[in-house]
Amino acid sequence: MLIQLIWQEVETTGREEKRVLETPVAMGRVLNAMPKVIDGIPVSRVILNDNQIAGYHALIVESNGELLVVDQNTSTGTLVNGLSFPSCTVVDSDEISIGIYKITIRLGANIRNTAAEGCDRMVGFLFKRRCGRTQSQGCPYCRGGQSDQDPYLSDLSYYPAYGEYDDWRRTYYYQNDSALYNRGTNEVDFTDSDAATFENESDRDFEQNFGAS
Amino acid sequence: MRQLNTSSNTWLIYALGGGWGHLNRAIALGRIASRNRPVKILTNTPYCRYIEKFLPETNCQISAISSTADFETTCTQVQQILRETDYQCLIVDTFPRGLGGELATILPQLKTSVRVLIHRDINPEYVKVKNLHQFVADCFDLVLVPGEGVEVPLANLPGVQHTNPWLIRSAWELPIREDVEALLRLNPLERNSKLVLVLASGTAEELSFYGELTSILSQYWENVAVRCLSGQKPDKCPENLWVFHWPAMECLQVADVVVGSGGYNTIYECQALGIPLVAFAWPRLYDRQRVRVQRLVSANYEAGLAQSRLVLADSLETAIAAVCSELNLPVSQRCRPGYDFVNGAVSAVFAIELCCNFTK
Numbered sequence A: 001m002l003i004q005l006i007w008q009e010v011e012t013t014g015r016e017e018k019r020v021l022e023t024p025v026a027m028g029r030v031l032n033a034m035p036k037v038i039d040g041i042p043v044s045r046v047i048l049n050d051n052q053i054a055g056y057h058a059l060i061v062e063s064n065g066e067l068l069v070v071d072q073n074t075s076t077g078t079l080v081n082g083l084s085f086p087s088c089t090v091v092d093s094d095e096i097s098i099g100i101y102k103i104t105i106r107l108g109a110n111i112r113n114t115a116a117e118g119c120d121r122m123v124g125f126l127f128k129r130r131c132g133r134t135q136s137q138g139c140p141y142c143r144g145g146q147s148d149q150d151p152y153l154s155d156l157s158y159y160p161a162y163g164e165y166d167d168w169r170r171t172y173y174y175q176n177d178s179a180l181y182n183r184g185t186n187e188v189d190f191t192d193s194d195a196a197t198f199e200n201e202s203d204r205d206f207e208q209n210f211g212a213s
Numbered sequence B: 001m002r003q004l005n006t007s008s009n010t011w012l013i014y015a016l017g018g019g020w021g022h023l024n025r026a027i028a029l030g031r032i033a034s035r036n037r038p039v040k041i042l043t044n045t046p047y048c049r050y051i052e053k054f055l056p057e058t059n060c061q062i063s064a065i066s067s068t069a070d071f072e073t074t075c076t077q078v079q080q081i082l083r084e085t086d087y088q089c090l091i092v093d094t095f096p097r098g099l100g101g102e103l104a105t106i107l108p109q110l111k112t113s114v115r116v117l118i119h120r121d122i123n124p125e126y127v128k129v130k131n132l133h134q135f136v137a138d139c140f141d142l143v144l145v146p147g148e149g150v151e152v153p154l155a156n157l158p159g160v161q162h163t164n165p166w167l168i169r170s171a172w173e174l175p176i177r178e179d180v181e182a183l184l185r186l187n188p189l190e191r192n193s194k195l196v197l198v199l200a201s202g203t204a205e206e207l208s209f210y211g212e213l214t215s216i217l218s219q220y221w222e223n224v225a226v227r228c229l230s231g232q233k234p235d236k237c238p239e240n241l242w243v244f245h246w247p248a249m250e251c252l253q254v255a256d257v258v259v260g261s262g263g264y265n266t267i268y269e270c271q272a273l274g275i276p277l278v279a280f281a282w283p284r285l286y287d288r289q290r291v292r293v294q295r296l297v298s299a300n301y302e303a304g305l306a307q308s309r310l311v312l313a314d315s316l317e318t319a320i321a322a323v324c325s326e327l328n329l330p331v332s333q334r335c336r337p338g339y340d341f342v343n344g345a346v347s348a349v350f351a352i353e354l355c356c357n358f359t360k
Helices: A109-115 A192-199 B021-033 B046-058 B071-084 B124-129 B132-139 B177-183 B204-220 B264-273 B289-302 B316-328 B344-359
Strands: A002-008 A016-022 A025-028 A044-047 A058-063 A066-071 A087-090 A095-098 A101-106 B011-014 B039-043 B061-064 B089-093 B114-118 B142-146 B160-163 B194-199 B224-229 B257-261 B277-280 B310-313
Touching: A016 A044, A058 A095, B011 B021, B011 B071, B021 B039, B021 B046, B021 B089, B021 B264, B021 B344, B046 B061, B089 B344, B114 B344, B124 B132, B142 B344, B160 B344, B194 B204, B194 B316, B204 B224, B204 B257, B204 B316, B257 B264, B257 B316, B264 B277, B264 B289, B264 B310, B277 B289, B277 B316, B289 B310, B310 B316
Parallel strands: A025 A044, B011 B039, B011 B089, B039 B061, B089 B114, B114 B142, B142 B160, B194 B224, B194 B257, B257 B277, B277 B310
Antiparallel strands: A002 A016, A002 A101, A025 A058, A058 A066, A066 A087, A095 A101
16 A cells, blocks of 8 residues: 655754655664565665664554554554554554654545655755655665665765764764765765756756857 | 936946847847937847948947857956946846856846846746746846737746837838838849748858748749848858848838748737748747747737738748748738837837836
């Protein structure tokens, strides 16, 4: 089932995140703590950065046509519309609280309306752009959190919330082990996503020629 | 209200750009405005050299930047002229940020002069990627649309005013028919024949195309005169059929049909005079010739005017067919030149004067 999760990325960018994902969806603080596959079905994994959140905190799964949120026996629990349950059925517009995050769930036609605009996740290192895809399948950038090979999974790019950039030699990246960069030169690679940004750049011909009219 | 800090009443017109359009539009405005103030026109068109001998009558001072100057040099010269000229009003034709973006940093700081944008139709993609809506709203006191309709990209900004198309001549200024026939070197036999006038301009390839078209048309009929009007003789154009006169508008009234581009001058001059035009819509980076032609074809239809007034041609063959069709029309169905048009440049000068007086 296709669902959409919407939350405010309070700890990092402050940006509103809107992800369209295939169930099952695992939510937690550590990518590798969350299962990649459940019953042969790839799991969409969502990383939420907050110390109150367990490495693998909750799972959203489809069961008998209903959508179920299952807490993974965490100490802080998972709340649905403010009430704590070990597992709970959710419907469109319900709010799931995990740590500091309040996540709104959108289903059915409400997803289609927003999904038509494409994935809002920002990808690219030098030039951020919207992923724009509506299907995680075949998307080399976000892939709905399904692959830990996704170089943009944690948005480890030159970004205000990551690392201290006033001294590149000392604190290059807060999480530089996971960043996509050339370990030989310590330079971040120019990614294919950045290249795609240039491909779509349509103003490269404007204001370049005084003979135009 | 902003206070102007200048003792000058000069109007400076930024008219950079290839082709005839920017220069002609600037002169159309400047020659009327210069009756009451000095007008200086900044241009880099390669056509400037063709009209040098005609320029004194415009009463405008022309600052010509070489069309072959490199990008950086042109930017520097434009910025230098803007810095060193004392002017009451800066009028920017078509490109709000300058054709090379060289005005983008200057205009926001230019608080001591009235800033007017002449909004000829432009590519909406350019408007989008350069965020021109915001830039124009922030940097210009007045936006004048010179007859380009209400669907131009910046038409929804506050302070936009529409005028009729700006023409290089008002009706009463046009020469008499005999003088035009002499200009076009029509012999006595040709003066009694129908005349096809080819207005050749644009790139070298486009000029060559018009030259070939002139040659073909001249062999098509025995009793039809053909002339090609252009700054330089196009390849393939027979020498005896090529003439140059500026402004071309003075020659249109004797033509039975004109073949030319969908550019600003050609279109609006033919429309004003009611001369049938077979127009090619050439691709341009900023100008949308096809949009202009299609808009006016629709407008003519809605106004109940003869459809032969403006025909869009896509090839040599369609152009020849359209010319034939026009020439074969019975006299009763053919367009006749009209001299009741209104030159929008007059009301444009008035609108700018009002804006300057309000900002004093």
